[in-house]
Amino acid sequence: MYDAPLRKTDVEAQTTKIAARDVQVYYGDTHAIKDVSVDLLDKTVTSFIGPSGCGKSTFLRCLNRMNDTIDICRVEGLISLDGQDIYEKRVDPVQLRAKVGMVFQKPNPFPKSIYDNVAYGPKIHGMARNKAELDEIVEKALRRGAIWDEVKDRLDAPGTGLSGGQQQRLCIARAVATEPEVLLMDEPCSALDPIATAQVEELIDELREQYSVVIVTHSMQQAARVSQKTAFFHLGNLVEYGETSQIFTNPTDPRTESYITGRIG
Amino acid sequence: MPVTWLVFIVLALALAGFVAGRVRIDSAAGAGRPHSLPNYYGWNIAIKVMVPAFLVLICWLIVQPFVVNGAVTARLGDNAVPDGSTIGLVMSDVRRVAEGLDAAVSQGLMGADQASDLRTEFTNVRDRLAEAGVALGSNVTPQVLGAAQTWRALNANGMLLMSVAVTALALAGLVWGYVQTTPDFRARNTVENALRIMLLAAASLAILTTIGIVFSLIGNTIKFFSLYPASEFFGSFTWSPSFGGGSELGIWPLLWGTLYISVIALTVAVPIGLFAAVYLSEYAGPRMRAWAKPMLEVLAGIPTIVYGLFALLTVGPLLLSVFGRDGLGWMQAGTAVMTAGLVMGIMLIPFVSSLSDDIINAVPQSLRDGSYGLGATKSETIKQVILPAALPGIVGAILLAASRAIGETMIVVLGAGAAARLSLNPFDAMTTVTAKIVSQLTGDADFASPEALVAFALGMTLFVMTLGLNVFALYIVRKYREQYE
Structure with missing residues (x-):
C-alpha cells in the first residue's frame, strides 16, 4: 500500500448529525460498549479504528438499530439523529x-x-411514481456509486456475477439509492483488492459532499486517507476522538499512540 | 449350520491376523520407525483375510443352487416327467423331498446313511417324512427320491468344497498380509485404498439394484404389451378389467385420478408447508423452534396406513356431512378424490416444511442484513430477497413432494375408493395407478394374464413419470442455484 500524505482537512464549524451519550451495549452478560459519548458531524467522514473486538462494529450497528435483529443484544443510553432519540418507542x-x-x-x-x-430500496419506500422515475433514480445511484459506466449495458445481468470490487460499489449504490442522510460502512474494503479499495475510497470522498459517512476500518492508512474525524476504540471504550490529523500525528492518549504505532492491536 | 461356522472361522482368522500383524510390527520396531501406526498393519491383514473369503462365500452361496439344480435336472431326464406335468413341478417335488430328508436327519429320525440309502420299494417315504413335519402332496416316485438323494449329495459336496475354499482363501490372505508386514510396507495407504474400494462397492450396489428393478419391470412390461396392444393401453379412456377376458385396460382414468389427487394434495401441502417453514426459520424464537420443528416432523413419521384410516373414519364422513346428500349434494360417499387429496396434503406438509426450512436457513445472513439495512421490513425481506434466493431449493422440495404424492398408495386405497373414472368433480370416488397395481396383483388372477401383467406396465409408467419429475427437479435446482460463499 502507498502512503498518501495526510489530507489537509477542512472541518468547519459543522452541525452535529448523530449524538451519542453514555451508550452501553450488552450481548447477554458481556458488556461490549462502555460509556461511549460522541458527536458525529454532518458532511464529514468519520472513521472508527481499533483492534478486533473493541466494539467499533457493534457501536456502528447501534446507529441504525441493526442490533435489534440480534436477540441477546441490549442497548442503553441515548443516541439521537438530528436531535431525535432513535431508541424512543x-x-x-x-x-x-x-x-x-x-x-x-x-x-x-x-x-x-x-x-x-x-x-429495491426506492421501490420499498415508494420513491418513484413510475418506471421512468425509477430508471432515473437507479441511474443516478449507479453514477454516484461510480459503477454506471461498467454496468450500463447489462443492467439485467445478475448482481452476483460482478467482480468483488464492482459488487461492493453496487452495494454502495444500492444504499445511496434510498437517499439516506447518514451512510454507515462496516469495513467496506476488507474483502477487496488494492485497486478496488482505491476506487471505493475515492467514492467515499465524493459521498462526503452530501452525506455524513461513518466508516469502520482496520487499515489506519485508510482512516488517514479518507476521514476528517477519527475515533479510537479499545476494549469497548471510546479512548480518543478528534481530528484525523491530530489523532495520527499527536495523539493525547498513550493507548492511541501504542495502537497507531503498532504496539497494541 | 456350516455357513455360520465358516463365518466365525473367517472372523477368528481375521482377528488372529490383526493381532499377529500388530505383534510382528511391534517386534520389528528395532529396525527403525515403521511407515504406519501398528493398527494399520493389523487392519491390512484382517482385510486381506475377510474380503476375498466373504466375497467367495457370498458368490458361492448364490451360484451353487443354480448349478445343483441344473445337474439334477439333467440327470432326471425327460422320462421322469409324468404326462400333464412340467419339469419345474417335478423339480419342486425333488427339492421338497430333499428338504424333508434334511429335516428328518437333523431331528434324528433318520441316520445320514439311511437317508441316502432309502428306497421307495422298502419304505413309505411320504409317511416317514410326515413324521419329520414335512407334508408331501403325493407318493414319492423312485426317480424323484433318487434325484432328491443326488441333490443332497451334490449340495453336501458343494458345501464341503466351499468350506475348504473359503478357509484356504482366508489363510492365504493371512499369510500374504503377514509376509507384507515389514516396517517399509505402506499399510496406511493400503488400508485407505481398501476402504475407498469398499465404499465404492456399497455405492455401486445401490445403483445396480435400481437398474435391476428397472429390468425386472421391463421384462414383464414387454410381456404385457405382447398380450395387450400398447395403443389400447395408452389410448383407451376406459378401465374395466374382467378376468374372464375381453377387458379394457386404458391408463387414462388411473393417470387422471393420480394427477387430480396429487394436485389437491400439493395445493394443501405447498402453501401450508412453506408458510410453516418461513415462520419456523424467520419468526419463531429459538425455544419455539426447538419445540415446533420436531412436532411437525412427527407428522412425517406416521405410517401412511394410519393417514388412510384418518381419511376413512374422520375426513371422509366430515366432508360427507357438508357436501353430501344432507348438505350440498355433490358427494355420494365418504371416499372421494377430495378426501384422499386433503389427507395426502397433510401428510406432505412436514416434507415441504422441513426441506424448505433447511433451504431458507441456508440463505446467508448477509442478505437479510443487506435488506434490513435498506429499511425493508421482515415480510418484505422474506418476499423479495429470501424466497427468491431459496426458490430453486423450494421448487426441488415441491417436486420431491409431488413424486411422493404420485407414488402414495394406502391413503388412496382407503380414502379415494376403487372406481376408475374420468370425472371433474373432486367429490367423486376415483382411483390411482398405485392403488390399481395393488388390486391387480392381489387377486386370484393367472399371473400370465394381461389383467395381472398390466400392473407392471402401470408400474413402469409411474417409474418413468417420477423419474422425469426428479430429473426436472434436479435440473431446476442446478440451473437457478445461487452460488454462496
Missing part, C-alpha cells in the same frame, strides 16, 4: 434504516439483476 426502526443506510464488510448483492438490486 415511537421511532420505527425500518424508517430509521432508510435514513441511515449501511454498507457491509462483505459485498452482499441480492440474487437479482443489477437494476433490481438498486431499485
Whole structure:
C-alpha cells in the first residue's frame, strides 16, 4: 500500500448529525460498549479504528438499530439523529434504516439483476411514481456509486456475477439509492483488492459532499486517507476522538499512540 | 449350520491376523520407525483375510443352487416327467423331498446313511417324512427320491468344497498380509485404498439394484404389451378389467385420478408447508423452534396406513356431512378424490416444511442484513430477497413432494375408493395407478394374464413419470442455484 500524505482537512464549524451519550451495549452478560459519548458531524467522514473486538462494529450497528435483529443484544443510553432519540418507542426502526443506510464488510448483492438490486430500496419506500422515475433514480445511484459506466449495458445481468470490487460499489449504490442522510460502512474494503479499495475510497470522498459517512476500518492508512474525524476504540471504550490529523500525528492518549504505532492491536 | 461356522472361522482368522500383524510390527520396531501406526498393519491383514473369503462365500452361496439344480435336472431326464406335468413341478417335488430328508436327519429320525440309502420299494417315504413335519402332496416316485438323494449329495459336496475354499482363501490372505508386514510396507495407504474400494462397492450396489428393478419391470412390461396392444393401453379412456377376458385396460382414468389427487394434495401441502417453514426459520424464537420443528416432523413419521384410516373414519364422513346428500349434494360417499387429496396434503406438509426450512436457513445472513439495512421490513425481506434466493431449493422440495404424492398408495386405497373414472368433480370416488397395481396383483388372477401383467406396465409408467419429475427437479435446482460463499 502507498502512503498518501495526510489530507489537509477542512472541518468547519459543522452541525452535529448523530449524538451519542453514555451508550452501553450488552450481548447477554458481556458488556461490549462502555460509556461511549460522541458527536458525529454532518458532511464529514468519520472513521472508527481499533483492534478486533473493541466494539467499533457493534457501536456502528447501534446507529441504525441493526442490533435489534440480534436477540441477546441490549442497548442503553441515548443516541439521537438530528436531535431525535432513535431508541424512543415511537421511532420505527425500518424508517430509521432508510435514513441511515449501511454498507457491509462483505459485498452482499441480492440474487437479482443489477437494476433490481438498486431499485429495491426506492421501490420499498415508494420513491418513484413510475418506471421512468425509477430508471432515473437507479441511474443516478449507479453514477454516484461510480459503477454506471461498467454496468450500463447489462443492467439485467445478475448482481452476483460482478467482480468483488464492482459488487461492493453496487452495494454502495444500492444504499445511496434510498437517499439516506447518514451512510454507515462496516469495513467496506476488507474483502477487496488494492485497486478496488482505491476506487471505493475515492467514492467515499465524493459521498462526503452530501452525506455524513461513518466508516469502520482496520487499515489506519485508510482512516488517514479518507476521514476528517477519527475515533479510537479499545476494549469497548471510546479512548480518543478528534481530528484525523491530530489523532495520527499527536495523539493525547498513550493507548492511541501504542495502537497507531503498532504496539497494541 | 456350516455357513455360520465358516463365518466365525473367517472372523477368528481375521482377528488372529490383526493381532499377529500388530505383534510382528511391534517386534520389528528395532529396525527403525515403521511407515504406519501398528493398527494399520493389523487392519491390512484382517482385510486381506475377510474380503476375498466373504466375497467367495457370498458368490458361492448364490451360484451353487443354480448349478445343483441344473445337474439334477439333467440327470432326471425327460422320462421322469409324468404326462400333464412340467419339469419345474417335478423339480419342486425333488427339492421338497430333499428338504424333508434334511429335516428328518437333523431331528434324528433318520441316520445320514439311511437317508441316502432309502428306497421307495422298502419304505413309505411320504409317511416317514410326515413324521419329520414335512407334508408331501403325493407318493414319492423312485426317480424323484433318487434325484432328491443326488441333490443332497451334490449340495453336501458343494458345501464341503466351499468350506475348504473359503478357509484356504482366508489363510492365504493371512499369510500374504503377514509376509507384507515389514516396517517399509505402506499399510496406511493400503488400508485407505481398501476402504475407498469398499465404499465404492456399497455405492455401486445401490445403483445396480435400481437398474435391476428397472429390468425386472421391463421384462414383464414387454410381456404385457405382447398380450395387450400398447395403443389400447395408452389410448383407451376406459378401465374395466374382467378376468374372464375381453377387458379394457386404458391408463387414462388411473393417470387422471393420480394427477387430480396429487394436485389437491400439493395445493394443501405447498402453501401450508412453506408458510410453516418461513415462520419456523424467520419468526419463531429459538425455544419455539426447538419445540415446533420436531412436532411437525412427527407428522412425517406416521405410517401412511394410519393417514388412510384418518381419511376413512374422520375426513371422509366430515366432508360427507357438508357436501353430501344432507348438505350440498355433490358427494355420494365418504371416499372421494377430495378426501384422499386433503389427507395426502397433510401428510406432505412436514416434507415441504422441513426441506424448505433447511433451504431458507441456508440463505446467508448477509442478505437479510443487506435488506434490513435498506429499511425493508421482515415480510418484505422474506418476499423479495429470501424466497427468491431459496426458490430453486423450494421448487426441488415441491417436486420431491409431488413424486411422493404420485407414488402414495394406502391413503388412496382407503380414502379415494376403487372406481376408475374420468370425472371433474373432486367429490367423486376415483382411483390411482398405485392403488390399481395393488388390486391387480392381489387377486386370484393367472399371473400370465394381461389383467395381472398390466400392473407392471402401470408400474413402469409411474417409474418413468417420477423419474422425469426428479430429473426436472434436479435440473431446476442446478440451473437457478445461487452460488454462496
